[in-house]
Amino acid sequence: MFSPTDGWTTCDLGHRHWGRAGAAGLLLHRDGVGGPELLLQHRAEWSHHGGTWGTPGGALHLDEAPARGALREVHEELGLTEDDVVLGECSVDDHGGWAYTTVLARPARAIDPAELRLDGESTAVGWIPLTGLDRVPLHPGLAASLPRLLPLL
Numbered sequence: 001m002f003s004p005t006d007g008w009t010t011c012d013l014g015h016r017h018w019g020r021a022g023a024a025g026l027l028l029h030r031d032g033v034g035g036p037e038l039l040l041q042h043r044a045e046w047s048h049h050g051g052t053w054g055t056p057g058g059a060l061h062l063d064e065a066p067a068r069g070a071l072r073e074v075h076e077e078l079g080l081t082e083d084d085v086v087l088g089e090c091s092v093d094d095h096g097g098w099a100y101t102t103v104l105a106r107p108a109r110a111i112d113p114a115e116l117r118l119d120g121e122s123t124a125v126g127w128i129p130l131t132g133l134d135r136v137p138l139h140p141g142l143a144a145s146l147p148r149l150l151p152l153l
Helices: 066-078 130-135 140-152
Strands: 008-010 016-018 023-032 035-043 057-059 085-094 099-107 122-129
Touching: 023 066, 023 122, 035 130, 057 066, 066 085, 066 099, 066 122, 085 140, 099 140, 122 130
Parallel strands: 023 099
Antiparallel strands: 008 016, 023 035, 023 057, 035 122, 085 099
16 A cells, blocks of 8 residues: 655755655564574565565555554564564654654564565565674665664663
């Protein structure tokens, strides 16, 4: 379902972004056996930055709060509901005229990636250990935000 805010825009830094009203995503994290793990999706090749691993997320609707948008997107893309997660802090990557809000969350229950319902925007989903992030191609926005996000985990 398309929204009037779906579409490309250019920020004050000259970057091209999806989401005329900004965008948001959910960074779900848990304590794994070897340390923190992130639930990331492998983006479909046809999508912006396709073939990379990142947070489920996307364009915000008009007047939609970032946490609400991140929850909507994680439901659309992975089938998770707001009862499946416990929301935490938000981190805003403001580019001037456009911003991406990462909403951190922890699982409210055990989440098995094999049981998630993927839509066409992703080809896989998995718990990626922080120590293994260098072994997967990360979405450039997530990679650039990690120094700001990691202390919030």
